[in-house]
Amino acid sequence: MSTLEIKDLAVSVKTDDGDKQILKGVTLTIKAGETHAIMGPNGSGKSTLAYSVAGHPKYDITGGSVTLDGEDVLAMSVDERARAGLFLAMQYPVEVPGVSVSNFLRTAKTALDGEAPKLRTWVKDVNKALEDLNLDPSFGTRSVNEGFSGGEKKRHEIAQLELLDPKVAVLDETDSGLDIDALKVVSDGVNRFRAKDGKGVLLITHYTRILRYIEPDFVHVFVDGRVAESGGPELAEELEANGYDKYLRAAV
Amino acid sequence: MGLELSSHLHPVGSFDLSDHPVPTGREEVWRFTPLKRLRGLHDGAALGGTGVGAEYDGPDGVAVEPLAAGSAELGSSGFVPTDRVSARVWHEAGQRYAVTVPADTELDAPAVLTLTGKSVDDATATHAVITIGAHSRATVVVRFEGSATLADVVEIVVGDGAQLTYVTVQDWADDAVHHSTQHAKVGRDASLKHVAVTFGGDLVRHDTTATYDGPGGSIEMLGLYFADEGQHIEHRLFVDHTAPKTKSHVVYKGALQGQGAHTVWIGNVLIRKEAEGIETYEENRNLVLTDGCQADSVPNLEIETGEIEGAGHASATARFDDEQLFYLRSRGVSEKEARRLVVHGFFNDLIRKIAVPELEESLTATVETELAKNVLKELS
Numbered sequence: 001m002s003t004l005e006i007k008d009l010a011v012s013v014k015t016d017d018g019d020k021q022i023l024k025g026v027t028l029t030i031k032a033g034e035t036h037a038i039m040g041p042n043g044s045g046k047s048t049l050a051y052s053v054a055g056h057p058k059y060d061i062t063g064g065s066v067t068l069d070g071e072d073v074l075a076m077s078v079d080e081r082a083r084a085g086l087f088l089a090m091q092y093p094v095e096v097p098g099v100s101v102s103n104f105l106r107t108a109k110t111a112l113d114g115e116a117p118k119l120r121t122w123v124k125d126v127n128k129a130l131e132d133l134n135l136d137p138s139f140g141t142r143s144v145n146e147g148f149s150g151g152e153k154k155r156h157e158i159a160q161l162e163l164l165d166p167k168v169a170v171l172d173e174t175d176s177g178l179d180i181d182a183l184k185v186v187s188d189g190v191n192r193f194r195a196k197d198g199k200g201v202l203l204i205t206h207y208t209r210i211l212r213y214i215e216p217d218f219v220h221v222f223v224d225g226r227v228a229e230s231g232g233p234e235l236a237e238e239l240e241a242n243g244y245d246k247y248l249r250a251a252v
Numbered sequence: 253m254g255l256e257l258s259s260h261l262h263p264v265g266s267f268d269l270s271d272h273p274v275p276t277g278r279e280e281v282w283r284f285t286p287l288k289r290l291r292g293l294h295d296g297a298a299l300g301g302t303g304v305g306a307e308y309d310g311p312d313g314v315a316v317e318p319l320a321a322g323s324a325e326l327g328s329s330g331f332v333p334t335d336r337v338s339a340r341v342w343h344e345a346g347q348r349y350a351v352t353v354p355a356d357t358e359l360d361a362p363a364v365l366t367l368t369g370k371s372v373d374d375a376t377a378t379h380a381v382i383t384i385g386a387h388s389r390a391t392v393v394v395r396f397e398g399s400a401t402l403a404d405v406v407e408i409v410v411g412d413g414a415q416l417t418y419v420t421v422q423d424w425a426d427d428a429v430h431h432s433t434q435h436a437k438v439g440r441d442a443s444l445k446h447v448a449v450t451f452g453g454d455l456v457r458h459d460t461t462a463t464y465d466g467p468g469g470s471i472e473m474l475g476l477y478f479a480d481e482g483q484h485i486e487h488r489l490f491v492d493h494t495a496p497k498t499k500s501h502v503v504y505k506g507a508l509q510g511q512g513a514h515t516v517w518i519g520n521v522l523i524r525k526e527a528e529g530i531e532t533y534e535e536n537r538n539l540v541l542t543d544g545c546q547a548d549s550v551p552n553l554e555i556e557t558g559e560i561e562g563a564g565h566a567s568a569t570a571r572f573d574d575e576q577l578f579y580l581r582s583r584g585v586s587e588k589e590a591r592r593l594v595v596h597g598f599f600n601d602l603i604r605k606i607a608v609p610e611l612e613e614s615l616t617a618t619v620e621t622e623l624a625k626n627v628l629k630e631l632s
Contacts, residue, residue, distance in 0.1 A: 098597030
C-alpha cells in the first residue's frame with residue numbers, strides 16, 4: 001500500500017525577469033486506492049505540480065517535501081522516481097525520432113523491473129495494451145510519438161501506464177484535445193489501472209468532462225499555486241455549474 | 253595562375269596542374285580544412301607510394317582490373333580536376349583501376365573492396381573508375397582501414413536505367429589522412445545512392461560531386477559520421493542538376509565528441525537553366541555530445557530556373573534534447589541508457605535508409621563503440 005505525500009511544496013522557475021514562484025505551499029496526500037482530481041484555471045500551477053513531482057529540471061524546489069511511502073522523492077533523480085513507482089502521463093508527450101515504441105517500452109520495462117521482461121508474454125502484453133487503447137499493433141514499429149496525432153499521443157501515454165504499472169500515476173491534462181470517443185478509450189484505460197489493488201491517481205484537468213468517466217474520490221480546486229478548496233465529487237459539479245470565478249476573485 | 257571562378261558552384265576544371273596553385277587556406281573551398289595536417293597532399297608531397305593494399309571480395313559478374321595511365325576509362329565520368337589534390341592524383345596516381353559491372357546485370361551480393369593502409373609515411377594516390385552498365389543493378393562497398401596518407405579520385409558512371417548503391421566506410425586508424433574526390437555521372441532514368449560513413453582518421457575530407465547524363469536521373473546522398481577528439485571530418489557535396497526531371501535528396505547526420513572534434517558539411521546544389529521540373533532537398537543534422545566540438549554546416553542552393561517541382565534544405569546542430577531525456581527517464585530509463593537510445597535513434601533512420609543489410613549490424617555496433625568512448629563512459 002503506497003502513499004504519496006506532498007507537504008507545503010514550493011516551486012519556482014527561472015524567467016528572464018528572475019525567479020518566479022509558481023507553487024506556494026501545496027499539501028496533498030494520495031493514499032493507495034484513491035483518485036484525486038486537481039482542477040484549476042490555466043496558469044494556476046497544475047502542470048508545475050505534476051512536473052515537479054516527476055523531477056523536471058526546469059523547476060526549482062524552494063520548500064516543502066514529497067515522499068512516496070516515506071522515501072524522499074525530491075532527493076531522487078528523474079529515473080529513480082519512476083523506479084520508485086511514480087508515473088507521469090504528460091500533456092505534451094515528447095517525440096524521440098528513430099526510437100521505436102516497442103524498443104522504448106521494453107527498455108523502460110527492463111529498467112523498472114531490473115530484468116528484461118519474458119519475451120513471449122511481453123509481446124502479448126504490449127499488443128493487448130495497444131489494442132485496448134485502440135492503437136494499431138503497427139504502432140510498435142513507429143518512432144516514439146513522432147507523427148502521432150494528439151489523440152494517439154495521449155492513448156500511447158495510457159498504454160504505457162498500463163504496461164509499466166506504477167504505484168502512483170500523475171495524469172497531466174490527459175483529457176485535453178481528445179474527442180469524446182478517445183476520451184472514453186483513455187478513461188477506460190485509467191479505470192482499468194485504478195481497479196488494480198492499491199493504485200493512487202492524481203488526475204489534473206481543466207475540465208469536468210473527464211470526471212464523468214473517471215470518478216474521483218477527492219476533488220481539489222487549485223488556484224494561484226495552492227489548493228484553494230478540497231471536497232468530494234460534488235465539488236466538481238459545483239465547478240461545472242459556477243466555474244472558477246469565486247476562487248479567482250478571492251485570490252486577487 | 254589560377255582559374256577564374258564566377259562562384260564556387262560553377263567550378264572550372266583543368267587537367268593542367270599549373271592551373272591549380274597550392275591552396276593557402278583562404279580559398280572558399282579550403283577555408284575549413286587544416287592544411288597543415290594534409291601532409292602535403294595539396295602541395296608537393298610525393299604520391300607514388302603503394303601504401304594501400306586492395307582486396308576484392310564479391311560476386312561474379314564484376315570485373316576488377318588495373319588501368320594504365322591514359323586509359324580511355326579515366327575521365328569517362330566527365331571528371332575534370334577542380335582543385336590541386338585531385339589534379340595531382342590525375343597525374344601522379346600510383347594505382348589506377350576499374351570496377352565494371354556490364355549492362356543488364358543484377359548482382360546478388362555487394363561487391364566489396366577493402367583498402368588497407370600500411371603506413372602514413374608513404375603518401376599514396378589512387379584513381380578508380382566504377383562503371384555500372386545500362387539497366388544493371390549493383391551495390392559496391394569500399395572499406396578503408398589502417399593507417400595511410402591517401403589522396404584518391406573515384407569516378408562513378410551509372411548507365412541509363414541502372415541502379416547503384418555505392419558505400420564508402422572510412423574506418424581508418426586514428427592517424428590516417430584521406431582526401432577523396434568523387435565524381436558521379438548518373439544516366440537517364442538511372443539512380444545512384446551514394447553513402448559515406450566516416451568514423452576514423454585524423455583528417456578525412458570528401459569532395460563529392462554528381463551530375464546527370466540525361467533526364468529522369470535520381471541521386472540520393474546519405475552520410476553518417478562520428479568525430480572524436482581532435483578529428484577533422486569534412487564532407488563537401490555538390491549536386492549539379494544538369495538535366496530536367498532529375499531528383500536529388502541529401503541527408504547527412506553526424507555526432508561530435510571530445511576536445512577539438514570538428515566536422516564540416518557543405519551541401520551545394522545548383523539547378524541549371526535547363527533543369528526544369530527537378531526536385532531537390534538537402535539536410536544536415538549534427539548532435540554535439542560534449543563540450544569543445546565544432547560543427548560547421550553550410551547548405552547552398554543556386555537556382556537558375558524557377559520551373560521546378562521543389563527545392564529545400566535544412567540544417568540543425570544541437571546538443572542532447574533535455575525534453576527527450578526527461579521523457580525517457582520519467583519511464584525509469586537511466587540517464588546513460590536514455591542518451592544511448594537518443595543517439596541510436598538519431599542514426600537509426602539513416603542506417604535504415606542505407607538499406608544494405610550486410611552493413612546494418614556493423615554500423616549499429618560502430619555507433620555503440622563510439623558512444624562507449626565518451627557519452628556512456630562519463631556517466632558510468
